[in-house]
Amino acid sequence: MHLLSIYALSFASAVIVLFIWTIWRLIDRSTRTAIVLFIRKRLLYALVMRRLRTSSDISVLAGLNLLLFGAANVTACTLWVPNPAEIAKRCGTLFIINVIPLYLGGRTNYIADRIFRLQLNEYALLHRWIGRICVVQGLVHGFLNAATSRASIVETILLSLVVALGCLSFLHLRRYMYEVFLKTHLLFALALAVVLWFHVRRSSTRASVCLGVASAAWLLQHVIWLIRLIHQTPGSRSTPIDLGPGQYIYITLPRLSLHTLGLIQSHPYVIAWIDGQDIIILVERNKGFSNAIFALPTVTTHSAMVDGPYGRVQSLGQYDKVLLLASGIGVAAHLLHIRHLLEAHKDKSVRVRRVALTWFLETPEQERWADKFLERLRDIDSSNTYGRQIFVLKKCIPGAVEYQSQDLRYSITPTILDLSAEIDGEAGVEGGNTAVLVCGNPHFENAVRKGVRSSKRDIHLFMTGFRPEESEAGKAARGRYC
Structure with missing residues:
Protein backbone atom coordinates (compact mmCIF):
# COMPACT_ATOMS: atom_id res chain seq x y z
CA MET A 1 0.00 0.00 0.00
CA HIS A 2 2.78 2.44 0.89
CA LEU A 3 4.69 1.72 -2.33
CA LEU A 4 1.55 2.31 -4.40
CA SER A 5 0.91 5.59 -2.57
CA ILE A 6 4.47 6.78 -3.18
CA TYR A 7 4.17 5.88 -6.87
CA ALA A 8 0.81 7.67 -7.19
CA LEU A 9 2.12 10.85 -5.55
CA SER A 10 5.28 10.83 -7.69
CA PHE A 11 3.32 10.25 -10.89
CA ALA A 12 0.82 13.01 -10.05
CA SER A 13 3.67 15.45 -9.32
CA ALA A 14 5.32 14.67 -12.67
CA VAL A 15 2.01 15.22 -14.51
CA ILE A 16 1.47 18.57 -12.76
CA VAL A 17 5.00 19.76 -13.66
CA LEU A 18 4.50 18.70 -17.30
CA PHE A 19 1.14 20.51 -17.42
CA ILE A 20 2.65 23.74 -16.04
CA TRP A 21 5.53 23.54 -18.54
CA THR A 22 3.08 23.08 -21.43
CA ILE A 23 0.99 26.09 -20.35
CA TRP A 24 4.17 28.18 -19.97
CA ARG A 25 5.23 27.46 -23.55
CA LEU A 26 1.84 28.61 -24.86
CA ILE A 27 2.03 32.01 -23.14
CA ASP A 28 3.31 34.98 -25.21
CA ARG A 29 6.60 36.68 -24.36
CA SER A 30 5.17 39.87 -22.81
CA THR A 31 2.97 37.84 -20.46
CA ARG A 32 5.95 35.68 -19.49
CA THR A 33 7.95 38.82 -18.69
CA ALA A 34 5.11 40.13 -16.50
CA ILE A 35 4.85 36.79 -14.69
CA VAL A 36 8.62 36.64 -14.09
CA LEU A 37 8.61 40.23 -12.79
CA PHE A 38 5.71 39.39 -10.45
CA ILE A 39 7.52 36.29 -9.15
CA ARG A 40 10.74 38.21 -8.57
CA LYS A 41 9.09 41.08 -6.71
CA ARG A 42 6.50 39.07 -4.77
CA LEU A 43 8.36 35.83 -4.05
CA LEU A 44 12.12 36.45 -4.35
CA VAL A 209 24.23 3.01 6.21
CA CYS A 210 22.76 6.51 6.59
CA LEU A 211 24.92 7.23 9.61
CA GLY A 212 27.94 5.91 7.70
CA VAL A 213 27.18 8.32 4.86
CA ALA A 214 26.89 11.19 7.35
CA SER A 215 30.21 10.27 8.96
CA ALA A 216 31.84 9.94 5.53
CA ALA A 217 30.49 13.37 4.53
CA TRP A 218 31.91 14.92 7.71
CA LEU A 219 35.28 13.21 7.18
CA LEU A 220 35.45 14.12 3.46
CA GLN A 221 34.59 17.75 4.14
CA HIS A 222 37.30 18.05 6.80
CA VAL A 223 39.92 16.28 4.67
CA ILE A 224 39.24 18.71 1.81
CA TRP A 225 39.32 21.60 4.28
CA LEU A 226 42.66 20.47 5.73
CA ILE A 227 44.28 19.98 2.30
CA ARG A 228 43.16 23.43 1.13
CA LEU A 229 44.21 25.01 4.42
CA ILE A 230 47.73 23.57 4.22
CA HIS A 231 48.02 24.58 0.57
CA GLN A 232 46.78 28.15 1.05
CA THR A 233 48.20 29.09 4.43
CA PRO A 234 50.96 31.70 3.91
CA GLY A 235 54.45 30.33 4.51
CA SER A 236 57.90 30.46 3.03
CA ARG A 237 56.53 30.38 -0.52
CA SER A 238 53.73 32.39 -2.06
CA THR A 239 50.53 30.45 -2.61
CA PRO A 240 48.41 31.49 -5.61
CA ILE A 241 44.70 31.86 -4.86
CA ASP A 242 42.14 32.53 -7.56
CA LEU A 243 39.97 35.37 -6.24
CA GLY A 244 37.00 37.26 -7.64
CA PRO A 245 34.62 40.07 -6.65
CA GLY A 246 32.03 39.15 -4.04
CA GLN A 247 33.99 36.25 -2.56
CA TYR A 248 34.94 35.84 1.08
CA ILE A 249 37.49 33.91 3.13
CA TYR A 250 37.55 32.39 6.60
CA ILE A 251 40.29 33.73 8.87
CA THR A 252 41.78 31.82 11.81
CA LEU A 253 44.28 33.50 14.15
CA PRO A 254 45.96 30.81 16.27
CA ARG A 255 47.68 33.34 18.55
CA LEU A 256 44.54 34.89 19.94
CA SER A 257 44.31 34.79 23.72
CA LEU A 258 43.82 31.34 25.24
CA HIS A 259 40.30 31.97 26.58
CA THR A 260 39.05 32.86 23.07
CA LEU A 261 40.43 29.58 21.66
CA GLY A 262 41.67 31.27 18.50
CA LEU A 263 42.92 28.02 16.96
CA ILE A 264 39.39 26.63 16.57
CA GLN A 265 37.70 29.93 15.68
CA SER A 266 37.16 30.64 12.00
CA HIS A 267 35.18 33.68 10.88
CA PRO A 268 34.23 34.91 7.38
CA TYR A 269 35.34 38.25 5.94
CA VAL A 270 34.66 39.57 2.47
CA ILE A 271 37.68 40.29 0.26
CA ALA A 272 37.72 44.09 -0.05
CA TRP A 273 40.78 44.57 -2.25
CA ILE A 274 43.63 42.72 -3.94
CA ASP A 275 46.97 44.50 -4.25
CA GLY A 276 49.58 42.29 -5.87
CA GLN A 277 50.10 39.40 -3.47
CA ASP A 278 48.20 41.08 -0.64
CA ILE A 279 44.59 40.31 0.25
CA ILE A 280 42.95 43.20 2.10
CA ILE A 281 39.88 42.83 4.30
CA LEU A 282 38.05 45.52 6.24
CA VAL A 283 37.10 44.63 9.81
CA GLU A 284 34.57 46.55 11.88
CA ARG A 285 35.13 46.28 15.61
CA ASN A 286 32.30 44.52 17.41
CA LYS A 287 32.14 41.99 20.22
CA GLY A 288 33.82 38.59 20.11
CA PHE A 289 36.34 37.68 17.43
CA SER A 290 36.70 41.13 15.85
CA ASN A 291 37.25 42.70 19.26
CA ALA A 292 40.03 40.16 19.92
CA ILE A 293 41.64 41.12 16.59
CA PHE A 294 41.80 44.79 17.60
CA ALA A 295 43.30 43.77 20.95
CA LEU A 296 46.30 42.16 19.22
CA PRO A 297 49.59 44.13 19.33
CA THR A 298 50.04 46.16 16.14
CA VAL A 299 53.84 46.27 16.27
CA THR A 300 54.25 42.63 15.28
CA THR A 301 53.07 40.46 12.40
CA HIS A 302 50.58 37.74 13.30
CA SER A 303 50.28 34.46 11.43
CA ALA A 304 46.86 33.52 10.08
CA MET A 305 45.22 30.53 8.47
CA VAL A 306 43.13 31.31 5.41
CA ASP A 307 40.32 29.07 4.18
CA GLY A 308 38.67 29.94 0.89
CA PRO A 309 37.72 31.72 -1.19
CA TYR A 310 34.03 30.90 -1.05
CA GLY A 311 31.02 32.42 -2.75
CA ARG A 312 29.96 32.95 -6.33
CA VAL A 313 31.73 35.47 -8.52
CA GLN A 314 28.69 37.60 -9.32
CA SER A 315 28.82 38.71 -12.95
CA LEU A 316 27.15 42.07 -13.55
CA GLY A 317 28.72 42.76 -16.93
CA GLN A 318 25.56 41.94 -18.89
CA TYR A 319 23.71 44.95 -17.46
CA ASP A 320 23.79 48.49 -18.87
CA LYS A 321 23.62 50.18 -15.46
CA VAL A 322 24.84 48.86 -12.13
CA LEU A 323 23.89 50.52 -8.84
CA LEU A 324 25.79 49.38 -5.76
CA LEU A 325 24.26 50.28 -2.40
CA ALA A 326 26.14 49.89 0.88
CA SER A 327 25.76 50.84 4.51
CA GLY A 328 28.73 51.00 6.85
CA ILE A 329 31.20 48.15 6.44
CA GLY A 330 29.11 46.80 3.55
CA VAL A 331 31.17 48.94 1.15
CA ALA A 332 33.91 46.30 1.43
CA ALA A 333 31.86 43.91 -0.70
CA HIS A 334 31.55 46.44 -3.56
CA LEU A 335 35.10 47.68 -4.09
CA LEU A 336 36.32 44.72 -6.15
CA HIS A 337 33.05 44.68 -8.12
CA ILE A 338 33.59 48.29 -9.18
CA ARG A 339 37.24 47.70 -10.03
CA HIS A 340 36.37 44.64 -12.11
CA LEU A 341 33.62 46.50 -14.01
CA LEU A 342 35.82 49.54 -14.71
CA GLU A 343 38.71 47.43 -15.97
CA ALA A 344 36.39 45.27 -18.07
CA HIS A 345 34.77 48.43 -19.47
CA LYS A 346 38.18 49.63 -20.63
CA ASP A 347 38.77 46.27 -22.31
CA LYS A 348 35.30 46.47 -23.90
CA SER A 349 34.44 43.04 -22.50
CA VAL A 350 31.23 44.14 -20.71
CA ARG A 351 28.20 46.14 -21.78
CA VAL A 352 28.09 48.28 -18.60
CA ARG A 353 27.74 51.99 -19.37
CA ARG A 354 27.27 53.35 -15.86
CA VAL A 355 28.46 52.20 -12.43
CA ALA A 356 27.12 54.08 -9.40
CA LEU A 357 27.96 53.56 -5.74
CA THR A 358 25.84 55.04 -2.96
CA TRP A 359 27.53 54.56 0.40
CA PHE A 360 25.50 55.31 3.51
CA LEU A 361 27.87 56.03 6.39
CA GLU A 362 26.46 55.24 9.80
CA THR A 363 29.07 57.51 11.43
CA PRO A 364 31.37 60.16 9.87
CA GLU A 365 34.46 58.16 10.95
CA GLN A 366 33.56 55.32 8.58
CA GLU A 367 34.56 57.52 5.63
CA ARG A 368 38.23 56.70 6.30
CA TRP A 369 37.73 52.95 5.86
CA ALA A 370 37.60 52.95 2.08
CA ASP A 371 38.69 56.42 0.97
CA LYS A 372 42.04 55.32 -0.48
CA PHE A 373 40.36 52.50 -2.41
CA LEU A 374 37.68 54.84 -3.78
CA GLU A 375 40.40 57.25 -4.88
CA ARG A 376 42.12 54.45 -6.78
CA LEU A 377 38.82 53.55 -8.43
CA ARG A 378 38.39 57.14 -9.58
CA ASP A 379 41.93 56.99 -10.98
CA ILE A 380 41.06 53.84 -12.95
CA ASP A 381 38.14 55.74 -14.47
CA SER A 382 40.19 58.91 -15.17
CA SER A 383 40.66 58.22 -18.89
CA ASN A 384 38.71 60.35 -21.34
CA THR A 385 38.71 57.66 -24.01
CA TYR A 386 34.96 57.25 -23.79
CA GLY A 387 34.20 60.95 -23.46
CA ARG A 388 32.70 60.64 -19.98
CA GLN A 389 33.19 59.05 -16.58
CA ILE A 390 31.12 55.97 -15.80
CA PHE A 391 31.89 55.67 -12.07
CA VAL A 392 29.62 57.84 -9.90
CA LEU A 393 30.05 58.02 -6.13
CA LYS A 394 27.61 59.40 -3.60
CA LYS A 395 28.32 59.45 0.14
CA CYS A 396 25.64 60.03 2.74
CA ILE A 397 27.46 61.37 5.81
CA PRO A 398 25.71 62.61 8.97
CA GLY A 399 26.64 66.18 9.85
CA ALA A 400 28.62 66.78 6.65
CA VAL A 401 28.49 69.84 4.42
CA GLU A 402 26.70 69.14 1.15
CA TYR A 403 29.19 68.95 -1.70
CA GLN A 404 29.05 68.34 -5.46
CA SER A 405 32.20 67.98 -7.56
CA GLN A 406 32.57 69.78 -10.89
CA ASP A 407 32.48 66.57 -12.94
CA LEU A 408 29.09 65.67 -11.38
CA ARG A 409 30.21 62.22 -10.40
CA TYR A 410 31.15 62.68 -6.74
CA SER A 411 28.83 64.10 -4.09
CA ILE A 412 28.28 64.21 -0.34
CA THR A 413 24.85 64.70 1.18
CA PRO A 414 23.91 65.07 4.88
CA THR A 415 20.19 64.62 4.24
CA ILE A 416 18.01 61.55 4.78
CA LEU A 417 18.67 59.00 2.06
CA ASP A 418 15.54 58.08 0.10
CA LEU A 419 16.51 54.66 -1.25
CA SER A 420 13.41 54.30 -3.42
CA ALA A 421 14.16 57.60 -5.17
CA GLU A 422 17.84 56.68 -5.45
CA ILE A 423 17.05 53.35 -7.12
CA ASP A 424 14.39 54.78 -9.43
CA GLY A 425 16.61 57.72 -10.35
CA GLU A 426 19.57 55.56 -11.33
CA ALA A 427 17.37 53.17 -13.29
CA GLY A 428 15.94 56.10 -15.25
CA VAL A 429 19.21 57.88 -16.06
CA GLU A 430 19.38 56.37 -19.53
CA GLY A 431 18.06 53.37 -21.43
CA GLY A 432 18.98 49.77 -20.75
CA ASN A 433 18.55 47.22 -18.00
CA THR A 434 19.57 47.84 -14.39
CA ALA A 435 21.12 45.70 -11.67
CA VAL A 436 21.14 46.66 -8.00
CA LEU A 437 23.67 44.99 -5.70
CA VAL A 438 23.27 45.68 -1.99
CA CYS A 439 25.42 44.92 1.05
CA GLY A 440 24.54 46.34 4.41
CA ASN A 441 22.89 45.66 7.72
CA PRO A 442 19.51 43.85 7.70
CA HIS A 443 17.44 47.03 8.12
CA PHE A 444 19.24 48.76 5.22
CA GLU A 445 18.88 45.73 2.95
CA ASN A 446 15.17 45.54 3.72
CA ALA A 447 14.74 49.21 2.76
CA VAL A 448 16.50 48.48 -0.56
CA ARG A 449 14.19 45.52 -1.17
CA LYS A 450 11.17 47.77 -0.64
CA GLY A 451 12.64 50.34 -3.03
CA VAL A 452 13.14 47.78 -5.79
CA ARG A 453 9.69 46.26 -5.26
CA SER A 454 7.96 49.66 -5.31
CA SER A 455 9.63 50.68 -8.58
CA LYS A 456 7.64 50.19 -11.78
CA ARG A 457 10.87 49.48 -13.67
CA ASP A 458 12.29 46.01 -14.29
CA ILE A 459 15.22 46.05 -11.86
CA HIS A 460 17.26 42.97 -10.96
CA LEU A 461 18.19 42.84 -7.27
CA PHE A 462 21.24 40.92 -6.05
CA MET A 463 22.48 40.34 -2.51
CA THR A 464 26.13 39.82 -1.74
CA GLY A 465 27.13 36.36 -0.50
CA PHE A 466 28.54 37.71 2.75
CA ARG A 467 26.39 40.16 4.69
CA PRO A 468 27.46 42.09 7.81
CA GLU A 469 25.54 42.06 11.05
CA GLU A 470 23.97 45.23 12.41
CA SER A 471 26.26 47.19 14.74
CA GLU A 472 25.23 49.69 17.40
CA ALA A 473 26.06 52.51 14.97
CA GLY A 474 23.81 50.88 12.38
CA LYS A 475 20.91 50.73 14.83
CA ALA A 476 21.35 54.41 15.71
CA ALA A 477 21.37 55.40 12.02
CA ARG A 478 18.11 53.68 11.04
CA GLY A 479 16.17 56.93 10.92
CA ARG A 480 18.46 58.51 8.31
CA TYR A 481 17.30 56.41 5.37
CA CYS A 482 13.96 55.15 4.17
Missing part, protein backbone atom coordinates in the same frame (compact mmCIF):
# COMPACT_ATOMS: atom_id res chain seq x y z
CA TYR A 45 12.48 40.05 -3.14
CA ALA A 46 9.70 40.03 -0.52
CA LEU A 47 10.62 38.76 2.95
CA VAL A 48 8.63 36.68 5.38
CA MET A 49 11.23 37.28 8.08
CA ARG A 50 14.12 39.74 8.11
CA ARG A 51 17.38 38.36 9.41
CA LEU A 52 18.59 39.19 12.88
CA ARG A 53 22.03 38.57 14.27
CA THR A 54 23.25 34.98 13.49
CA SER A 55 20.10 34.29 11.43
CA SER A 56 19.16 34.54 7.73
CA ASP A 57 16.62 36.35 5.60
CA ILE A 58 13.62 34.21 4.68
CA SER A 59 12.07 35.28 1.40
CA VAL A 60 8.53 34.26 0.46
CA LEU A 61 9.91 31.62 -1.90
CA ALA A 62 12.33 30.28 0.72
CA GLY A 63 9.50 30.24 3.27
CA LEU A 64 7.31 28.24 0.90
CA ASN A 65 10.15 25.76 0.32
CA LEU A 66 10.68 25.37 4.08
CA LEU A 67 6.94 24.92 4.58
CA LEU A 68 6.86 22.28 1.85
CA PHE A 69 9.86 20.48 3.38
CA GLY A 70 8.25 20.51 6.82
CA ALA A 71 4.91 19.33 5.44
CA ALA A 72 6.63 16.49 3.56
CA ASN A 73 8.27 15.31 6.79
CA VAL A 74 5.02 15.53 8.76
CA THR A 75 3.18 13.62 6.03
CA ALA A 76 5.86 10.93 5.88
CA CYS A 77 5.66 10.49 9.66
CA THR A 78 1.87 10.42 10.01
CA LEU A 79 0.31 9.20 6.74
CA TRP A 80 -1.61 5.93 7.24
CA VAL A 81 -0.08 5.23 10.65
CA PRO A 82 -1.60 2.22 12.46
CA ASN A 83 -0.16 2.94 15.93
CA PRO A 84 2.22 5.24 17.90
CA ALA A 85 5.04 2.72 17.56
CA GLU A 86 4.96 3.23 13.78
CA ILE A 87 5.20 7.02 14.27
CA ALA A 88 8.25 6.53 16.49
CA LYS A 89 9.84 4.24 13.91
CA ARG A 90 9.24 6.65 11.03
CA CYS A 91 10.50 9.64 13.01
CA GLY A 92 13.67 7.74 13.86
CA THR A 93 14.22 6.77 10.22
CA LEU A 94 13.67 10.32 8.95
CA PHE A 95 15.93 11.68 11.70
CA ILE A 96 18.80 9.50 10.46
CA ILE A 97 18.15 10.50 6.82
CA ASN A 98 17.89 14.24 7.56
CA VAL A 99 20.98 14.24 9.75
CA ILE A 100 23.22 13.39 6.74
CA PRO A 101 23.47 16.96 5.32
CA LEU A 102 23.88 18.39 8.82
CA TYR A 103 27.27 16.71 9.18
CA LEU A 104 28.64 18.74 6.29
CA GLY A 105 28.98 21.38 9.00
CA GLY A 106 27.26 24.58 10.02
CA ARG A 107 29.54 26.89 8.03
CA THR A 108 30.21 27.11 4.31
CA ASN A 109 32.48 24.40 2.97
CA TYR A 110 33.86 23.18 -0.34
CA ILE A 111 31.02 20.71 -0.99
CA ALA A 112 28.19 23.17 -0.26
CA ASP A 113 29.89 26.06 -2.07
CA ARG A 114 31.44 24.47 -5.16
CA ILE A 115 29.19 21.46 -5.78
CA PHE A 116 25.75 22.62 -4.59
CA ARG A 117 26.49 26.33 -5.30
CA LEU A 118 24.82 27.50 -2.08
CA GLN A 119 25.51 30.98 -0.76
CA LEU A 120 26.50 31.53 2.86
CA ASN A 121 23.04 32.63 4.04
CA GLU A 122 21.26 29.94 1.99
CA TYR A 123 23.38 27.15 3.45
CA ALA A 124 23.02 28.50 6.99
CA LEU A 125 19.24 28.70 6.58
CA LEU A 126 19.04 25.11 5.34
CA HIS A 127 21.32 23.85 8.11
CA ARG A 128 19.27 25.50 10.84
CA TRP A 129 15.86 24.37 9.63
CA ILE A 130 16.89 20.82 8.81
CA GLY A 131 18.44 20.72 12.27
CA ARG A 132 15.22 21.92 13.90
CA ILE A 133 13.18 19.29 12.08
CA CYS A 134 15.70 16.65 13.19
CA VAL A 135 15.36 17.81 16.80
CA VAL A 136 11.55 17.48 16.66
CA GLN A 137 11.76 14.03 15.04
CA GLY A 138 14.38 12.89 17.55
CA LEU A 139 12.27 14.06 20.49
CA VAL A 140 9.11 12.38 19.16
CA HIS A 141 11.03 9.16 18.53
CA GLY A 142 12.66 9.23 21.97
CA PHE A 143 9.60 10.12 24.03
CA LEU A 144 7.28 7.65 22.28
CA ASN A 145 9.78 4.84 22.78
CA ALA A 146 10.32 5.88 26.41
CA ALA A 147 6.55 5.77 26.98
CA THR A 148 6.29 2.15 25.81
CA SER A 149 9.57 0.69 27.10
CA ARG A 150 12.29 1.41 29.59
CA ALA A 151 15.01 3.61 28.11
CA SER A 152 18.60 2.37 28.18
CA ILE A 153 21.59 4.51 29.18
CA VAL A 154 22.49 5.06 25.51
CA GLU A 155 18.94 6.16 24.67
CA THR A 156 18.87 8.53 27.66
CA ILE A 157 22.18 10.12 26.64
CA LEU A 158 20.97 10.37 23.04
CA LEU A 159 17.74 12.09 24.05
CA SER A 160 19.66 14.48 26.31
CA LEU A 161 21.99 15.44 23.46
CA VAL A 162 19.04 16.11 21.14
CA VAL A 163 17.43 18.31 23.81
CA ALA A 164 20.72 20.17 24.33
CA LEU A 165 21.17 20.79 20.60
CA GLY A 166 17.57 21.99 20.37
CA CYS A 167 18.07 24.45 23.23
CA LEU A 168 21.27 25.77 21.65
CA SER A 169 19.40 26.52 18.42
CA PHE A 170 17.32 29.29 20.01
CA LEU A 171 18.15 32.60 18.35
CA HIS A 172 18.55 34.64 21.53
CA LEU A 173 21.04 32.16 22.97
CA ARG A 174 23.08 32.19 19.76
CA ARG A 175 22.97 35.97 19.61
CA TYR A 176 24.26 36.68 23.10
CA MET A 177 26.61 33.69 23.49
CA TYR A 178 27.72 33.16 19.90
CA GLU A 179 31.29 32.03 20.58
CA VAL A 180 30.12 29.66 23.33
CA PHE A 181 27.41 28.37 20.99
CA LEU A 182 29.93 27.51 18.25
CA LYS A 183 32.13 25.45 20.57
CA THR A 184 29.37 23.62 22.46
CA HIS A 185 27.36 22.94 19.30
CA LEU A 186 30.37 21.26 17.70
CA LEU A 187 31.05 19.13 20.78
CA PHE A 188 27.41 18.04 21.14
CA ALA A 189 27.14 17.23 17.41
CA LEU A 190 30.23 14.99 17.53
CA ALA A 191 28.98 13.32 20.72
CA LEU A 192 25.60 12.74 19.03
CA ALA A 193 27.26 10.94 16.11
CA VAL A 194 29.21 8.65 18.45
CA VAL A 195 26.18 7.77 20.59
CA LEU A 196 24.06 7.22 17.46
CA TRP A 197 26.50 4.52 16.32
CA PHE A 198 25.96 2.62 19.57
CA HIS A 199 22.20 3.11 19.23
CA VAL A 200 21.73 1.83 15.64
CA ARG A 201 24.61 -0.58 15.05
CA ARG A 202 22.53 -3.70 15.76
CA SER A 203 18.96 -2.54 15.26
CA SER A 204 18.86 -1.26 11.67
CA THR A 205 21.10 -1.80 8.65
CA ARG A 206 19.45 1.13 6.85
CA ALA A 207 20.17 3.48 9.75
CA SER A 208 23.78 2.27 9.92
